[in-house]
Amino acid sequence: MQTTLAKKICIYLAAALLALVIALPVLWLFIMSISSSTHLTTLPLEWWPDSPTLENYRSLLIYAENTPSQSFLYAIRNSIFIALAATGLSICAAIPAAYSFSRMPGPRRKNLLYAVIAIFMLPPVALVLPLYTVMSALGLLNTHFALIIVYCSILLPFATWLLKSNFDTIPGDLDEAPIIDGANRLQAIWYVILPIARPALGAAVMMSVLLAWDEFFYGLLFTNDIRSKTITVAIADLAAGRVADYGLISAAGILAAVPPVILAFFMQKTLVSGLASGSVKG
Amino acid sequence: MISHRKTVTAWLLLTPMIVMILGVSGYPLIKTVYYSMTGAKLVAPELTDNWVWFHNYIRALSSANFREAIWHTTYFAVISVGVEMIIGVMVALLLNEVFVGRTLLRAMLILPLALPTVVNAMMWRLIYNPDFGALNALLVQFGMLDAYRSWLGDPATALDMVIVADVWKNFPLVALIALAALQTVPKDLYEAATLDGAGMWNRFWRITLPAIMGPLSVALVLRTIEAFKVFDIIYVMTRGGPASSTKTVSFYVYQEAFAYMRVGSGASYALIVVLISACLIAGYMYLIRKHGEA
Amino acid sequence: MSSISLSNVTKTFGAANIIKGVDLSIEDGELVVFVGPSGCGKSTLLRLISGLEEITSGQIHLGKKRVDHLSAASRDIAMVFQSYALYPHMTVAENIGFPLKMAGKSKAEIEAKTNEIGTILQLLPLFERTPKQLSGGQRQRVAIGRALARDPQIILLDEPLSNLDAALRVDMRMELARLHRDLKATMIYVTHDQVEAMTMADRIVVLRDGIVEQVGSPLDLYLTPVNQFVAGFIGSPRMNFWDATTNENGDLLLPSGTALSLPRKLTAHQPVTVGVRPEHLVLAADDGTAALQGTVLSVEHLGSDTFVQLHCGFGDPAQVDINVRFAGIVPVRIGERVNLSVASLDNWHIFDAEGIRVEAAQ
Numbered sequence: 001m002q003t004t005l006a007k008k009i010c011i012y013l014a015a016a017l018l019a020l021v022i023a024l025p026v027l028w029l030f031i032m033s034i035s036s037s038t039h040l041t042t043l044p045l046e047w048w049p050d051s052p053t054l055e056n057y058r059s060l061l062i063y064a065e066n067t068p069s070q071s072f073l074y075a076i077r078n079s080i081f082i083a084l085a086a087t088g089l090s091i092c093a094a095i096p097a098a099y100s101f102s103r104m105p106g107p108r109r110k111n112l113l114y115a116v117i118a119i120f121m122l123p124p125v126a127l128v129l130p131l132y133t134v135m136s137a138l139g140l141l142n143t144h145f146a147l148i149i150v151y152c153s154i155l156l157p158f159a160t161w162l163l164k165s166n167f168d169t170i171p172g173d174l175d176e177a178p179i180i181d182g183a184n185r186l187q188a189i190w191y192v193i194l195p196i197a198r199p200a201l202g203a204a205v206m207m208s209v210l211l212a213w214d215e216f217f218y219g220l221l222f223t224n225d226i227r228s229k230t231i232t233v234a235i236a237d238l239a240a241g242r243v244a245d246y247g248l249i250s251a252a253g254i255l256a257a258v259p260p261v262i263l264a265f266f267m268q269k270t271l272v273s274g275l276a277s278g279s280v281k282g
Numbered sequence: 283m284i285s286h287r288k289t290v291t292a293w294l295l296l297t298p299m300i301v302m303i304l305g306v307s308g309y310p311l312i313k314t315v316y317y318s319m320t321g322a323k324l325v326a327p328e329l330t331d332n333w334v335w336f337h338n339y340i341r342a343l344s345s346a347n348f349r350e351a352i353w354h355t356t357y358f359a360v361i362s363v364g365v366e367m368i369i370g371v372m373v374a375l376l377l378n379e380v381f382v383g384r385t386l387l388r389a390m391l392i393l394p395l396a397l398p399t400v401v402n403a404m405m406w407r408l409i410y411n412p413d414f415g416a417l418n419a420l421l422v423q424f425g426m427l428d429a430y431r432s433w434l435g436d437p438a439t440a441l442d443m444v445i446v447a448d449v450w451k452n453f454p455l456v457a458l459i460a461l462a463a464l465q466t467v468p469k470d471l472y473e474a475a476t477l478d479g480a481g482m483w484n485r486f487w488r489i490t491l492p493a494i495m496g497p498l499s500v501a502l503v504l505r506t507i508e509a510f511k512v513f514d515i516i517y518v519m520t521r522g523g524p525a526s527s528t529k530t531v532s533f534y535v536y537q538e539a540f541a542y543m544r545v546g547s548g549a550s551y552a553l554i555v556v557l558i559s560a561c562l563i564a565g566y567m568y569l570i571r572k573h574g575e576a
Numbered sequence: 577m578s579s580i581s582l583s584n585v586t587k588t589f590g591a592a593n594i595i596k597g598v599d600l601s602i603e604d605g606e607l608v609v610f611v612g613p614s615g616c617g618k619s620t621l622l623r624l625i626s627g628l629e630e631i632t633s634g635q636i637h638l639g640k641k642r643v644d645h646l647s648a649a650s651r652d653i654a655m656v657f658q659s660y661a662l663y664p665h666m667t668v669a670e671n672i673g674f675p676l677k678m679a680g681k682s683k684a685e686i687e688a689k690t691n692e693i694g695t696i697l698q699l700l701p702l703f704e705r706t707p708k709q710l711s712g713g714q715r716q717r718v719a720i721g722r723a724l725a726r727d728p729q730i731i732l733l734d735e736p737l738s739n740l741d742a743a744l745r746v747d748m749r750m751e752l753a754r755l756h757r758d759l760k761a762t763m764i765y766v767t768h769d770q771v772e773a774m775t776m777a778d779r780i781v782v783l784r785d786g787i788v789e790q791v792g793s794p795l796d797l798y799l800t801p802v803n804q805f806v807a808g809f810i811g812s813p814r815m816n817f818w819d820a821t822t823n824e825n826g827d828l829l830l831p832s833g834t835a836l837s838l839p840r841k842l843t844a845h846q847p848v849t850v851g852v853r854p855e856h857l858v859l860a861a862d863d864g865t866a867a868l869q870g871t872v873l874s875v876e877h878l879g880s881d882t883f884v885q886l887h888c889g890f891g892d893p894a895q896v897d898i899n900v901r902f903a904g905i906v907p908v909r910i911g912e913r914v915n916l917s918v919a920s921l922d923n924w925h926i927f928d929a930e931g932i933r934v935e936a937a938q
Contacts, residue, residue: 011381018373019383022390025450026397028416029405045419089302097299104292112296114567119307121563123511125535125552129545130313131306132324153306160299173661176628179648180655181675182726185291191674195665214398216514217532221540232400236518239404246408253401264396268389287647288630 032250033057040246056251068238072252074226075234082144082230083212086151087205090159093152094204098163099189103175113164120157124217127153132221142228150218155208162207166200167193203270210260231256314556317549324543338550348551350526351534352558354441358530359509362445362452367502369449370456375490377457378464388461391454399451403518406447410434410519434520437527444519444528448512452505459501463494496569503566510559531555578639578729578762579604580625585634585644587617587624587786594620596786597634602779607756607763609773612783612809618766621783622732625764627651638730649678654723655732658739660715662707668718669694669703675725693721696755713744720755733765737772749776770810774798782806799922804931807851813883813899815851815925818890822846828926830867831889839921842934851925854883854901857916859908866915870898872908882906886914 032040033056035049060072101113131150132141140146170193178188194201219230229237235256238249318339321332342348377388394402409416412432421427433443467490475485513532516522522529522537529537535555539548580602587595594617602608610618623629625636627648636644643651654675662671672693673686681689694700697717707715716736723731736752737745753776756763767773773780774794782789782797782805790797790806801807807815821829826841828850842848852867860866870888873896882905885896900916908914918924926934 008381011376011379014376015381015383015387018376019387019390021450022393022454025405025409026393028409032408041414043414044423045414045416093298093302096295100292100295104288104295106289106292109292109296112300116299116303117570118560118563118567119303119311121507121559121566122307122311123532123552123555123559124513125511125532126314126556126559127307127310129317129539129549129552130310133313133545134310149306152302153310156299156302156306171659171661173657173659174663176648177655177657177661177663177722178674178678179628180626180653181722182649182678184647184649185295187678191678192663196663198665210396214400216400216517217536220517221536232398232514235398235400235404239407239518240521246411246414249404250408253404257397257401260398261393261396264392265389268392286630287645 029250029253032246033254034251035247037245037247056245056247057255059248060251060255068248068252071226071229071234071237072255075229075231076255078144078223078228079213079231082147082151083209085144085148086155086212087208089148090152090155090208091201091205094156094159094163095189095194095201096186097160098167099185099193101160101164102167103172113161116157117161120154120161128218128221131218135222142223142225144228146222147218147228147230150222151212151215154211154215158211159204159208162204163197163200166197170196199270203267206263206267206270210263213260314549314552317545318547318553319550320546322545322549324539324545334546338547339554341547342550342554347526347529348531348534351529351531354528355510355512355530355532358441358445358448358512359506361442362448363502363505363509365445365449366453366456366505367498369453370501371460371494371498373453373457374460374464374494375486377461388458391457393454394451395454395458397451399514400518402447402451403515406443406450407434407519410443435524437525440520440524441528444515447519448509448515452508456498456501456505459497460494463497464490467493500566500569503562503569507559507562507566510555510562531558580730580762580764581637582625583635585621585624585636586632587620587629588632594786595624595631598786598788600781600788600791602762602764605760605762606778607753607765607776609777609780610764610766610783611768611770611773611780612789614768616783617786618768618783619734620786622655622734622764622766626653626655626732652726652728653730653732654726654728656719656723656734656736658735660707660719660739662715662718662722664707667704667706668699668710668721671707671718672699672721672725675722679726689725690721693724696724697721712740713748716740716748720752724759728761730762730764733763735767736765738767738769745772752776770812774810780810782809800933801925802933804849804851804927807925807927807933811853813854813901815853816857816898817849817851818888818897820848820850822848828924832864832866832869834864836867836924838924838926840935842926847929848934849927849929849931851927852918852923854899855903856919856923857898857900858919859902859906860915860917862915866917868898868916870914870916872910872912872914875908875910877905879905882908884908884914886916
């Protein structure tokens with residue numbers, strides 16, 4: 001009995017420690033975001049503002065020319081648009097490809113799949129220079145279009161792979177049946193495979209959006225003003241700004257984190273099982 | 283008549299993907315190889331190119347700065363991934379036990395994962411702030427530190443502090459993968475081992491670890507590949523400083539090509555990075571082939 | 577027309593020859609069963625006919641139309657899968673209506689047809705359910721219903737009853753036989769269960785290693801198997817075999833040394849394999865005329881039948897080498913020596929060294 005009690009205490013201590021380690025940094029970010037900048041630069045540091053304020057959020061979310069809100073709101077808009085468009089484009093190409101890899105296997109197609117995965121893992125520095133010079137030559141730098149296209153190099157292999165490993169779990173009879181029933185391959189995908197794989201499709205869409213939302217490297221290099229700067233670039237700009245308004249920066253960070261965090265919690269189950277199957281099965 | 287209707291359909295379905303991949307990855311990769319043997323400049327790269335063969339590579343490999351960047355990257359990758367693996371497995375073991383609040387704790391693991399990398403970097407930069415940061419305040423108020431320190435401004439600590447930020451964001455990934463693997467280990471295996479007289483330590487080394495080794499090794503390689511690309515967190519937290527002490531290879535390529543506008547040598551640096559990554563990716567491919575068909 | 581003819585059809589997967597040149601013609605309205613051990617290629621052959629797999633060489637005609645270059649969708653063939661392959665996200669009605677939807681039929685037409693099928697198969701009360709909410713037998717009927725939707729000329733069934741329990745299997749067997757009579761469609765039915773094959777088929781195709789061993793009515797196969805493989809595969813318990821030779825007169829030499837004069841004379845001094853079905857052996861008097869003599873190793877009383885396993889002196893003495901199925905209750909005991917003879921001279925099956933049935937010169 002003694003050992004089990006000791007074990008129990010250890011478990012709860014470890015759990016509490018883990019919870020603190022995860023929560024404290026984010027909690028502090030949140031506290032900073034509702035503090036005034038003078039409060040944050042008082043020494044010694046106080047851990048809770050005497051007058052919590054939403055002023056930082058207000059100055060980011062209420063639009064006004066030539067203020068942080070302008071670049072912030074534009075960045076949010078750009079990021080949403082680019083993430084959705086790149087995801088849409090990638091998923092459209094990934095669905096038939098994943099179907100082909102999963103349902104019509106062949107040795108050469110298998111090697112292609114491995115090549116696609118390998119490309120997904122290449123460091124972006126391997127591709128960025130030619131992409132930059134081409135976009136520059138075409139006058140596409142600082143446009144949404146450039147980033148949408150470039151993000152496909154990340155999202156498309158990822159989505160193809162995720163969908164392929166999910167399609168693999170659908171019994172083979174289920175896509176032969178529609179063929180017998182008179183459907184062509186695209187109809188079989190549309191009417192049978194996709195409805196069955198809807199959870200996986202949802203996961204692929206959401207994780208693609210997350211990937212695009214999180215992207216920074218290409219965003220930093222291919223954009224230079226509010227017309228196309230993404231949220232990650234805007235945050236980096238803010239963080240590096242000369243006027244260090246920590247409260248404002250924190251609020252921007254919190255706001256930028258809200259959409260992905262909500263998405264991730266919403267799809268917790270699929271995320272975890274996706275991670276698991278991705279690492280177990282490839 | 284031998285028909286290959288199915289094969290044709292299979293390739294037709296792949297065509298949109300192949301075209302896009304070739305456009306956004308295949309062509310750029312080849313072009314990078316081409317650039318790496320020229321003296322191309324960022325401004326009008328086609329006009330100023332001149333063929334230099336392997337000169338860029340020779341210069342890159344003989345550059346002490348670049349070798350230092352490779353060392354920083356390796357250090358960052360090995361330490362951060364190593365710590366992530368250890369903490370991740372420990373957390374997974376914890377979450378595999380039954381206790382009140384387990385589900386909540388598991389859900390909390392998502393938080394660091396979902397936080398955008400740049401926001402994470404910014405958050406830690408604020409925490410480490412030399413004048414008003416929470417870390418300094420905390421340590422001084424608890425008497426563990428005499429005076430405020432510039433954590434990111436000191437070449438001796440900067441890279442380690444960046445690693446802490448990276449570990450905080452990424453250990454949950456390892457934990458979740460390990461946890462999923464742990465839950466596939468049959469309970470009676472432990473019971474049998476207990477009956478056979480195996481203690482906790484033995485049970486971990488002889489049953490638990492071998493059972494989760496497959497997914498864990500995949501996670502290890504996957505994280506290492508990611509860690510080798512590290513850029514965002516460095517850019518936001520330190521910009522490679524102080525005194526280049528956190529300059530990693532990706533950051534080095536970025537500077538060479540976009541700050542100094544030397545596309546040709548930048549490309550050669552990039553390809554050396556690719557070569558190192560390729561070894562890791564090959565390791566990953568080996569693992570997923572071993573653990574089942576992709 | 578919905579006859580099917582296969583000429584010299586082959587299929588290879590990589591280096592493996594799965595179907596090694598099959599010639600077969602199936603009449604309009606026939607119910608043909610493909611039977612054989614697992615891995616014999618029976619399912620592959622069915623998939624080649626359906627168009628789900630492409631043939632490597634040869635020709636397939638449906639009626640007068642050559643179809644081997646056509647896609648599965650344009651062959652107008654319906655198929656019932658072993659797993660039923662019901663679309664899990666559709667209701668029963670939608671499942672049955674799916675082929676009609678793919679054929680571009682109007683909503684009203686689809687509804688009329690699905691209702692008609694629902695009536696035939698007694699599925700109407702289940703129309704709004706999804707496959708998950710159905711029992712195994714109901715799923716099976718929905719799968720058949722979907723196959724019937726387009727009024728197909730040809731229906732392929734791939735081990736359709738193998739996921740049902742024994743009692744349900746007998747019911748469904750009869751229902752399928754009734755459907756076949758009513759619809760007069762050509763059906764090909766794949767099974768590894770020779771009882772299903774015997775009870776349902778107009779003709780049975782026995783396959784082994786991608787080759788057709790024999791095609792014939794169930795009784796043809798039972799009475800005159802063309803080779804030792806078919807003889808052993810059809811019938812349960814399995815046919816008894818033992819090695820023997822012939823004497824100079826072309827008569828069969830029995831283990832006791834006596835010669836048996838069969839209606840058909842065999843080649844003199846030829847090594848042969850003798851086959852006798854367990855149900856064709858009867859107890860005989862101990863007067864030296866018995867075909868076989870053996871020791872009883874085990875007895876199973878079923879009431880209607882008595883199964884007896886014997887050792888008759890071919891090989892290892894502890895091993896069973898002869899199975900007997902006596903009708904009714906037969907009082908034999910373990911360890912007892914019994915004499916057996918064969919009920920009729922027609923019940924002797926003689927195979928040559930290659931396992932081919934010996935049809936000796938009369």
